[in-house]
Amino acid sequence: MATATDVLRVAAGQIGYSRWNDSQQGTKYGRWYAASHGSYYGANGVPYCAMFVSWVMAQAGQSFPGLPAAYVPYVLSAGRAAGREVAKTAARPGDLVIFNWDGGVVDHIGFVEVNRGSYLQTIEGNTNNGAVARRTRAWGVVAAILRPSYGSVAVNGALAVDGYCGVATVSRWQRVMGTPVDGVITGQVVPDNRTYGRPNLMSYGYGGYGSTMIRAVQRKIGGLSVDGLLGPATIRAIQRRLGVAADAWFGPATVKALQKRLNSNRF
Secondary structure: OOOHHHHHHHHHOOOOOEHHHOOOOOOHHHHHHHHHHOHHHHOOOOOOHHHHHHHHHHHHOOOOOOOOOOOHHHHHHHHHHOOOEEOHHHOOOOOEEEEOOOOOOOOEEEEEEEEOOOOEEEEEEEEOOOEEEEEEEOHHHEEEEEOOOOOOOEEOOEEOOOOOOOHHHHHHHHHHHOOOOOOOEEEEOOOOOOOOOOOOOEEEOOOOOOOHHHHHHHHHHOOOOOOOOOOHHHHHHHHHHHOOOOOOOOOHHHHHHHHHHHOOOOO
């Protein structure tokens, strides 16, 4: 099973693709979909946002109800029927975001890359005049957020050591630290653009008030400002404690080391 990091890495790798620079008919995503669903989808002029999402998920090895698909309303219907819709403001990296421009049927789909609190940063296909691009989107055009079933689930009571800092990992970390358990690292400031390796279950906002769990981590390590913010100094201190490179990048190597430690019910 893939992780949100895997899916976003594939999606980000497509940024810059344009249907206008494609030397073949249609789009690469349409031609891929056409191989199993009919030649129409590989033709010129066919909207490809849902096929882009389908292609990315397939390349990453991640399934989702209704995918692969070429029609956004079908993805929304299948996702809702499977119980995959979550509150819009709870959007997190790797979620599918459905857009509605005019109040009619839903129009467009992409991936949530970062929840910035007051808006979303996304990766979408068939945007900016037929390209794959990183966009910023206001909440007013977001119709729904759908959440794939990603990795980092507990297996026989143990965390999967997969480098994905998801609900299971954050919840276990909170339990080990003796703080309230909700699976989210709350009260963080808006991060920089190095998002892939950051913990996926983080809540951001300008002037972040900090996380109770991160405060407990900072107290346990010592020598840190106890502000509840998972910033570079705290990440480096965590990495030193875990015995990995202290590069202030909360990426897969750091998360795997953390998961191994948490599987021993310690930090």
